[in-house]
Amino acid sequence: MQAIIDLRSDTVTEPTEAMRRAMAQAKVGDDYYGEDPTIKRLEAFAAEILGKEAGLFVTSGTMGNLVSIMTHTQRSDGVIMEENAHCYHNENGNTAVIAGVLPLPVPGKLGVIHPESVVDNMRGSEVLHSRTRLICIENTHNVAGGTVWPLADLISIREVADRFNLAIHIDGARVFNAAVALGVAPAKIANFGDSVTFCLTKGLGCPYGSLIAGDSEFIIEARRNRQMVGGGLRQGGVVAAAGIVALESMIKRLAEDHNNAKALANGLVELGLKVDLEAVQSNMVYVELSGSSKISPVELVQQLRKDGIWINTPFKSRMRFVTHYGVEEKHITYTLKAIERALSN
Template identity: 50%
Template sequence: MPIDLRSDTVTVPTQKMRDAMRDAVVGDDVYGEDPTINQLERLAAEIVGKEAALFVTSGTQGNQVAVLSHTQRGDEVILEEHSHIFYHETAGLATIAGVQARTIKGVNGQMPIPEIVSAVREDDVHCPSTALICLENTHGDSGGRILPLSYMEEVFQVSRQYQIPVHLDGARLFNAAIGLGVDPKEMTKYTDSVQFCLSKGLSAPMGSILAGPKEYIKRARKWRKMLGGGTRQAGIVGAAGIIALEEMVDRLQEDHIHAKALAEGLACIDGIDIDAEGVETNMIMFFIDKLGVDAGEFIRQLNKFDILANPSGPFRIRFVTHRGITKDDIDRTIEAVKHIAAKKVNI
């Protein structure tokens, strides 16, 4: 089997999840009659401290439903310039929600507070209305960096001052919670809505959760239906989601330990530019421009060692640890990079 460091989305369900999926009690979720989905939504809402929750087919669908439920066409949304909602959701803000993105350059995913304040539109006939602030925790493009609680609180205070809701793209919310050593509620209390994935590190085969106030989730349910997310006997996959939330959160710490070990090993290799101290969760970003090869060639060299990875720029590589990665895999990857770097540095 290859060492697959492309993403934690490659995780497969556990045997217990497969058994639960086989035996799940199901019904028509569009009618609200799937008992397993109903159980999952109650559990998810309780975990993040919200009144209600909605099962959606993916994180992208969850984020788009969230925006639709907070905004009207022609509104403006404030978000970080490399946020997943803006950068990796195929222009859904514009094409689906019909809203305008107001992007702000962040540092490790954190938009400067004064710039958020400056981005809030005045009541002017020439301007769109600022309808939503979006945060992402952990922040993927920054290498899985965690937004501190103090920062989330500051953003929330600004949002209250201007009466603008905050949506959290928490695709890897539990990685952030484990990294901070806090209950997820300590983060989500500074949000009006939150989306988080059941797949990725939690290993469910599919699905995400959108959570928020009851009336908000009622609107979201209708938008989900419009987007084709009104599933029928969804409890078959929802059963795996329940196990993901009940049994798979604490083990994320192992992924963080592996990522830190990998980063520290890479930091000792000539030609690899990495901030090992900045690795906070299960994601690693590093630069290879000093090796004299681009990301595509570097990954082709990795493939010869049966290692899979993704580029994150012309000279930037991303590694993501997950349940399928062992300590031996980490050691083998470090040795492979040493071999590739030695060849390229000596050219």
């Protein structure tokens, strides 16, 4: 097999031919004046799919989360987030440094926050404490395994948020994976959040951009906050055009990525590797290479590179494989054979 099989992340996907054509032909204008028709269409389309009043195009998931958090809070407010959440660990402390809020990390089970953790972190009346204002939930949850919040847990977190008058922001970088995994409309999930961020650049295959969706007033404020962090987009319709194609044609096919991830996970278990199959719910597979394995995680990654299979450097003994557009069933079979060879050498 010649081509590289890149299983490092779904962010490595490249635009489809249809996206490239749409980008070349995109009608544009200056977004600052509200005159880019393609951005406006994308924002309206994203809002419609998520059942919200309005949308806002931003450069990235990181910017989407930051702007959403800034819009929900005031400086010194407390924000509950799962302890392995992307917006806690992987956004370079931006919520603390730029939004000026206090992250309140809480443990999760497969990425899901228990309502009790919200109750335990409620602060507000005393002069000593940050006022808890917001819960951020991540769906699907990356580090937990690409795990999906069950609807029952979304109902419970909404109930506790309403009880304490808290807003919910959904880091839905991969919310369409969650919807496809549950077999529900994306709006059903988004309905539990006051705001949602999703990425065009992951399983949906776009080269650029994320969106925030929420009610109209929220999005007006979010636009001001986007300006504050330098996110004005001018003739961004050139890239927004790919997003419209993605929302029209790239959501349903995520099911293929999920099937490929399951096949990979089952194959790895058959090879004697440790995979928590309960956590394999969307397009990710995490493998734990224990000390007793004949090959170290780093050696395995190096060996697979020689076979044209790319995996990220493992975190300690934990390796992640991500399936996405461009990775097919035959690539999974090839990868499993390569791993089998590496383990038997």
